[in-house]
Amino acid sequence: MSAREAILSALRASRTEVVAAPAHPAPVKQGDPVVRFMESVKAVGGQAYRVADDAALAAGMAGLPVWSAQRRASLVPGIDGTVDLEAVADPHELADLDVAAIPGEVAVAENGAVWVKGESLGPHRAVFVIPEHLVLVVRAADVVNDMQEAYGRITLPRPGYGLFISGPSKTADIEQSLVIGAHGARSCAVFVVG
Amino acid sequence: MAKVGLFVPCYVDQFFPRVGLATLRVLRSLGLDVEYPRDQTCCGQPMYNTGCSQEARPLAERFVRLFSGYEAVVAPSASCVAMVKLQYPELIGDTPEVRALAGRTFDLSEYLVDVVKVTRVDGEFRKKVGLHRSCHGVRELRESRSSERMDAPFDKTRQLISQLRGIELVELERADECCGFGGTFAVTEEAVSCMMGRDRIADHVRAGAEVIAGYDMSCLMHLDGLARRDGTKLPIVHVAEMLEKARLSR
């Protein structure tokens, strides 16, 4: 018998009475989601900026110190970088990438998380974790209250890949001292447009 | 048959008779018909918590025989009550008799608040008091909301004693951390048990308590034993003793 059959038949042999799946609780909405989202981003170690439109976004990005670095990659329409990701054959070549700007699809007020779908990462998934700094761009209309609401919006079209990013990379593994910039981005700026 | 069966746990009977007496007086002051079945001994918790079901079972069975006739069973000890309420069905079978007794057995504070519906306490206790919330009262009997839970706060014991004139209830840093008694745990894991108890005492001392109050003498016995060994002047008092001279009304 294969391991697969052995495991499945052992599970079926236990004849457990089926327990009904519960309903999810309805979350209480707490305040204006965009305001709350911006607060949450700061609380998780990021920076949050609200801009009125795409022109203001471009200006805001230009004023961001990390966006003046040499090697910049942008996946945000209308924002130009200096590194052409399509021309990069191997993600290892991104090791010296200074900063990446990536569009988010959903933003979550309760925890500052931004859902980034695989398609938004361009040809190399590593682009969100390998650069020194990260800039995320979301639309105000895409800010939801909580994770339960967020999953109502998320789709996973093929190739299915995507993630929530909440602030910069961090660790507290040495005496619980919070250190920003463990393996991934050392800073995470989030622009809310609209 | 009397209305209330007074359940005085074995170690209270032997070492803290004043607490049993105070409980009796509090109940009688409410006009309740109280009786103490003399043949009671131990509920079986020490055996059960040690893994000796076989040794606990006969004690649980005789407890059910002795107390089944009462309308309510009341004890000045949350832990022993929790044994009857929550563990007896598992230990000796979930029969209607056992289940009914489990539903009618109460720790003093919850009996006063939930059953007698005492709302007013007219009395005096002029001291700074640290309330030790014993684990089985908090997390088995739900006499207060545990600090882990996020639903609406409540505290039945505090509700009663906070009304005493002159009392000042101090705020502890760790509201309901275990004192480390834990029955035979106090001996099996002696080192950790003592450290836990000393840490609780230190919390009360830092908060400015002059006395530690509680509803479970086993925890208080452990804390008192540590305080006296270390020369810390921090006497213990049971809630029943605090309420003994007060006038309770609905």
Place this chain on the structure above:
Amino acid sequence: MIHHHPEKAKLFVLDDERAHWHDKALWFMRVKRDRAAATVPEWEQLRTAAEGIKLHTLSRLADYLEEFERKATANGIQVHWARDGEEHNRIVHGILEKRGVKKMVKSKSMLTEECHLNPYLEARGIEVVDTDLGERIVQLAGEPPSHIVMPAIHRKKEEIGELFHEKLGTPKGLSDPTLLTERAREHLREKFLQAEAGLTGVNFGIAETGGFVVVTNEGNADMGTTLPPVHIASMGIEKVIPRLADLGVFLRLLARSATGQPVSSYTTHFHAPLPGGELHLVIVDNGRTEMLSEAHRRKALCCIRCGACLNTCPVYRRSGGYSYSYLIPGPIGSVLGPHRDLAGHASLPFASSLCGSCTDVCPVKVDLHHQLLALRQEAGEEKLLPFGKRMGMKLASFVMARPALFRAGGKVARWVLRVAPGLARVGPGAVWLRGRELPEPPAESFADLYDREMNGKPEVKP
């Protein structure tokens, strides 16, 4: 193994300063968890829902695993099944060998600890680098993790500085966490860039979509799965949940319970390999089906490994991860270890005051302290209790079943304690008396006072 925990715990407590440091560090996590949980008004309903989803899934686990496998395969994930740790290790090694992998990076997975994967691969010439900072620290020190979320919580920063000086060449005396972390980043960045494969654990497998989720704060799982072309994920069978939307419930609970964060920094959903790469998923049983077959043990498999029960446990905080004989310490480990091998971990069900804090803090409502109590009964039935304890309880039960004997015995004992208090030191009170006083024995028992009270006679002061 009967005396294992108390003996180790005693040594831990002996270093009072360190034991208090450890207690405070973990209590701080508990405080952070409380603050984070308090921001969610529906916290208790979420716990109930999370428990319900887990119990539902476990009750139909074979169906959900099949659905998961079917959809994962359609997504291009290669699914493998392993009955036990040995088979899991063999599968992982087979994948690596076929591709000639000599260097692998790994993110945190308690399952691979359980399977002892690292020594297995190292013995076969493969370099395995743990990339979570805490895990890397204990790996460099040659130790197992002492906590499931914060593996190096038992080490002071000066000790980590010393270790890094020795292993990673940091200046002697350097103990600043930021600078040490910076050095680890540099060191591990190199490892990530050299790795030919990355292995991760799995936080949640989603039956509905055939994908899985891995959660980290450091981004180490992401570095390890976006650079090398081969990704292997190891998943216990109990990690499957039915629907994508269920993640909304679990992710609101997980990080808040674990570290007091509203969510972890990276919550990555894998549903397909890297373009041109391979994604393998190894589904592991290793004793879980057996645990599932018994209703009272099943609930322990709801655990989502947040570590909150460790942080809140007054015994874990004061005895440290290494006092537990099972690789997962604290309340959940004291349940899981003995469920697997009670005789081998006989002291663990007793390494608890049964305070119940673990049960109340658990985001999926595992009834941990009641499971510990049930395990104690099993230990009793299997004659695993120390002789003295069993005899003591037999004697106590004998006396307590005879009220006249109890009353007479009590009277004699109290009299002895009054006239010759020193005698307590030779009896069973000796251990009690090591650090505590006994209560002052009164002349009369409550039964005596009761008679007088009811007969209207005044009380005699003892």
